[in-house]
Amino acid sequence: MIDYKPSIAIVDYGLGNLFSIKQACLFVGLNAVITHAREEILAADGVILPGVGAYGDAVDTLRRLDLISVLRDIAFSSKPLVGICLGMQLLMTESYEFGRHKGLDIIAGPVNRFENPKDKDRLLKVPQIGWNRIFPAYEGASWQGTPLQEIGEGEYMYFVHSYIVQPQDEEVILSRSRYGHIDFCSGVRRKNVYAFQFHPERSGPAGLKIYLNLRKELEKARENNEYKDGD
Amino acid sequence: MNVRIIPRLDIKGPNLVKGIRFEGLRVLGKPEDFARYYYEHGADEMIYMDVVASLYGRNSLLKIVEKTARDIFIPLTVGGGLRSIDDIRAVLRAGADKVSLNTAAIASPDLIREASRTFGSSTIVVSIEAIHKGDGTYEAYVNYGRDRTAVDVFEWALRAEALGAGELMVYSIDRDGVGDGFDLELTQRIATAVSVPVIAGGGAGRITDVYDAFTCGKAEAVALASILHYNFVRNMRDLDGDYTAEGNIEFLKRGKIPAKIQDASLEDIKAYLSEHGVACRRPSKQAGRLSCGEKEN
Numbered sequence: 001m002i003d004y005k006p007s008i009a010i011v012d013y014g015l016g017n018l019f020s021i022k023q024a025c026l027f028v029g030l031n032a033v034i035t036h037a038r039e040e041i042l043a044a045d046g047v048i049l050p051g052v053g054a055y056g057d058a059v060d061t062l063r064r065l066d067l068i069s070v071l072r073d074i075a076f077s078s079k080p081l082v083g084i085c086l087g088m089q090l091l092m093t094e095s096y097e098f099g100r101h102k103g104l105d106i107i108a109g110p111v112n113r114f115e116n117p118k119d120k121d122r123l124l125k126v127p128q129i130g131w132n133r134i135f136p137a138y139e140g141a142s143w144q145g146t147p148l149q150e151i152g153e154g155e156y157m158y159f160v161h162s163y164i165v166q167p168q169d170e171e172v173i174l175s176r177s178r179y180g181h182i183d184f185c186s187g188v189r190r191k192n193v194y195a196f197q198f199h200p201e202r203s204g205p206a207g208l209k210i211y212l213n214l215r216k217e218l219e220k221a222r223e224n225n226e227y228k229d230g231d
Numbered sequence: 232m233n234v235r236i237i238p239r240l241d242i243k244g245p246n247l248v249k250g251i252r253f254e255g256l257r258v259l260g261k262p263e264d265f266a267r268y269y270y271e272h273g274a275d276e277m278i279y280m281d282v283v284a285s286l287y288g289r290n291s292l293l294k295i296v297e298k299t300a301r302d303i304f305i306p307l308t309v310g311g312g313l314r315s316i317d318d319i320r321a322v323l324r325a326g327a328d329k330v331s332l333n334t335a336a337i338a339s340p341d342l343i344r345e346a347s348r349t350f351g352s353s354t355i356v357v358s359i360e361a362i363h364k365g366d367g368t369y370e371a372y373v374n375y376g377r378d379r380t381a382v383d384v385f386e387w388a389l390r391a392e393a394l395g396a397g398e399l400m401v402y403s404i405d406r407d408g409v410g411d412g413f414d415l416e417l418t419q420r421i422a423t424a425v426s427v428p429v430i431a432g433g434g435a436g437r438i439t440d441v442y443d444a445f446t447c448g449k450a451e452a453v454a455l456a457s458i459l460h461y462n463f464v465r466n467m468r469d470l471d472g473d474y475t476a477e478g479n480i481e482f483l484k485r486g487k488i489p490a491k492i493q494d495a496s497l498e499d500i501k502a503y504l505s506e507h508g509v510a511c512r513r514p515s516k517q518a519g520r521l522s523c524g525e526k527e528n
Contacts, residue, residue, distance in 0.1 A: 017328050017354070023300055053351035119232050125428045125451055127353060129398060130235045131275055131512035156233070156512040158275075158306060160353045180232065202306045202328065204270070204514060 006218035007031040009044035011071070011087075013051075013061040021050055021084070024201035028211040030218070036065045045218045047074055051086030052160070055097040055111065058086055068104060075106040075193050080217060082147070083195030085161060088188065091195055092165050107190055109167040117180030124180045127162040134186050134198070137173040146174060147194055147213040148187065155206045157186070157198035164197065233510045234445050235275040235452035236500060238459050239432060240265055241282050242311075245291055248282065249456055251408035251489070253376035256282065259460050260467075262295055268463055270303045272497045273514045277303065278331065278400075278454055281311030282375050293325045300326020308356055311375075319346055323354070331400060333358040334373040337380055337387070340394055347395030356430070357396040359384050361417055362404050369417055376404045385420060392425045399425060400454060403433035408457055410436025410491030418448035430454050437493040438503045445509050455500075462494035 008025050010018050012034045025032035025048075033040055041047055049071065051058055062068050074081050075091070083091045092103045095111035103111070117124040133154045136143060143149050159177075164184040167173055174194070175187030186197045200207035240247050240262045247265055248256040259265075266277055279299075281292045296309055309322045310331025319330045330350075336343050336357055347355045360376060361369040361384045369384040388399055401421050403414035413434045422429040431444045432454035441458075444450045465488070488494060504511050 017323055017326075019324060019326050020300065020304070020328060023326065024304060027302070027304070052353055124232050125426060127397065127427070128232075129353065129428045130451070131233050156514065199306075201304060204304055206514070208304055 004219075004222070005029055005031045006045040006215055006222060007033065007043070008046045008048055008214075008218070009041045010034045010048045010050060011041060011067065012036045013058060013065060013067070017052065018050055020199075020201045021048060024208060024211045027208060028215050030211070030215050036067065038067070038070050041067070041070055041074070044079075045222060046080040046082065046214065047071070049081065049083045049087035049090060051084065051090060053086060055086065055089060055095040055103075055163075056099065056101045058090060059101055059103065062090070062104075071104055072106060075104070075190075078192050078221070080214065080221065081193045082214065083193070084201075085197060085199055088195035088197055089163060089165055091188075091193065092167075095163065097163055106193060107165075107167055107172055107188055107195070108169060109165060111163050111165050113163050114161075114179065114182060114184075117182045119180045127160055128179050129160050130158070131156040131203075132159050132177050132179060132186075132198070133157075134175040134177050137170070137176055143174070146189055147210045147217065148175060149213050151206060151209055156203070157196075157200065157207060158202040158204075159186075159198045161197055165195075232451070233512050234450070234504065235430075236273075236441070236497060236511065237276045237278055237308075237430060237452055237454050238265070238269040238274050238497075239278040239280060239454040239456045240460075241280045241456065242292060242295065243282050245295070247460070249408060249460055252404055253282075253407055259464055263298055264467070265460065265463055266299050266303055268467070269459065269497065270305060273501060273512070274305060274497055275452070275512060276306040276308065278308045278310070279327075280331070281309070283312075293321065296322060296325040296327055310356070310358055315342070316345060316349055319350065323350065329354050329356050329397070331356040331358040333360055336391065337371060337373055337382060340390065343391055343394035343396055347397065352395050352397035355396055356398045356400055357391040358400040358402060359388060359391070359421070360402045360404050361414070363414065363417070372404055376407075384417070385424065388421045388425055392427050396427060398428045398430060398452075400430040400432055401450075402454070406434030407432075408489070409434055410457060410489060410493075412436060412440040413444045413448055413450075413453075415443060415448045418444060418450050422449040422451070428452060436491045438495050438500050441500055442504060442507060442509060445504070457489065457492045458494055458500075459497065460494075461488045461492055462496050464488075465494060466496075 174189040177186040200210040250256040306328040308329040309327040371382040418431040428451035430452040431450035
């Protein structure tokens with residue numbers, strides 16, 4: 001299939017700049033559609049759950065659009081699902097952003113606020129806005145076979161967030177970053193589910209590489225499925 | 232924490248312009264050319280400021296934003312003449328990541344609250360354009376430095392934060408384009424009083440000014456114009472294009488760079504900061520190749 005372009009559904013629930021995600025997808029040769037229609041989300045080869053804004057509002061909107069079960073079904077299928085920023089936090093069990101809110105509970109663990117990050121004596125601003133480096137979860141861990149494949153250890157990515165995810169199972173941590181004295185999880189992976197606290201679509205060429213890797217993974221997934229179908 | 236270096240592109244019609252104290256605007260070139268160059272040379276974000284949007288409408292700005300968003304993958308903040316939630320939505324839809332509000336926010340501060348609720352705080356930058364008064368106070372100005380407001384900038388900064396601004400851009404009109412350095416007192420007083428990041432703007436004439444904004448000024452980011460734009464122009468004299476359509480083209484004909492501006496590239500600035508203990512992002516060469524090489528495969 002030479003001209004085949006994998007398709008990706010960018011879940012639209014009213015918040016955030018979905019256009020930059022779409023542009024990044026188009027740039028690496030993905031067919032991208034911004035949608036909140038169940039059929040379109042289910043039909044795509046992969047799904048991106050983006051998000052900027054308040055946790056509680058986002059969950060309410062997803063519920064109102066009847067998308068929670070759809071996203072959970074995808075997470076527990078083999079179709080790639082990628083959470084970005086608030087989209088990553090939504091995958092967790094619950095968040096303590098202005099009260100307690102239930103999340104999609106796809107990855108076990110809470111979302112908590114950055115607590116007074118300090119750089120030497122200087123109290124750092126929350127939200128963290130800007131470029132920060134990502135490192136493998138532990139020394140010797142590899143990003144091979146994930147969307148971070150071939151990204152350099154310590155590469156800079158663009159972050160905008162006040163809250164961090166704290167997965168219960170350390171195994172799902174894909175990358176770590178450090179803001180002041182606080183070491184936090186900046187990327188997770190659970191089988192077909194990936195999520196990043198940073199914005200790959202705003203992280204220059206290094207971030208685009210993540211989208212390119214995603215495209216390759218979608219192509220591979222499709223080849224495998226076709227092979228199975230033809231069996 | 233890594234500080235951010237943000238080229239600020241003031242745009243008039245189809246052109247990038249630069250003046251002194253927001254006056255005597257010179258046409259320097261096409262904003263798209265500058266934006267592309269800055270993206271490829273390690274800019275951490277970009278700001279587009281439409282200097283006449285409130286007077287002439289902003290269709291040309293939306294076109295420039297759309298074009299930029301297609302191949303520049305760092306955050307883009309757009310400001311100038313945005314008056315309503317619908318205006319904000321229009322520039323976000325064109326591809327901006329954040330908007331900067333000044334005139335309309337001072338006229339009706341609730342716009343900040345409504346905009347940050349609608350689009351998320353991190354999307355809303357409040358731009359504070361200040362003039363230093365003889366008595367030591369600072370007054371906020373609107374309409375690109377044309378109109379005074381009697382609003383005290385320090386009170387306004389706290390109020391804007393409380394209303395939901397995700398960042399503050401603190402811009403000294405007195406220093407704009409002059410090259411004598413940032414207004415460090417203004418920057419430092421606001422940066423230490425608010426809990427959101429502060430972008431310092433107005434006045435950088437040399438690399439050490441940028442360093443001072445982070446150390447003495449306590450800013451999280453700087454917006455730079457002259458120091459970067461004149462460096463680009465110096466390096467790219469072969470720019471072609473039709474600059475005669477509007478504005479002052481004397482600069483492009485004669486090409487004299489203002490005496491106090493010791494222009495520098497993004498790489499020069501970041502190298503200096505890193506060597507002097509101010510952490511900032513230095514993009515890897517390896518990653519840099521992806522933007523041109525791998526797009527088509």
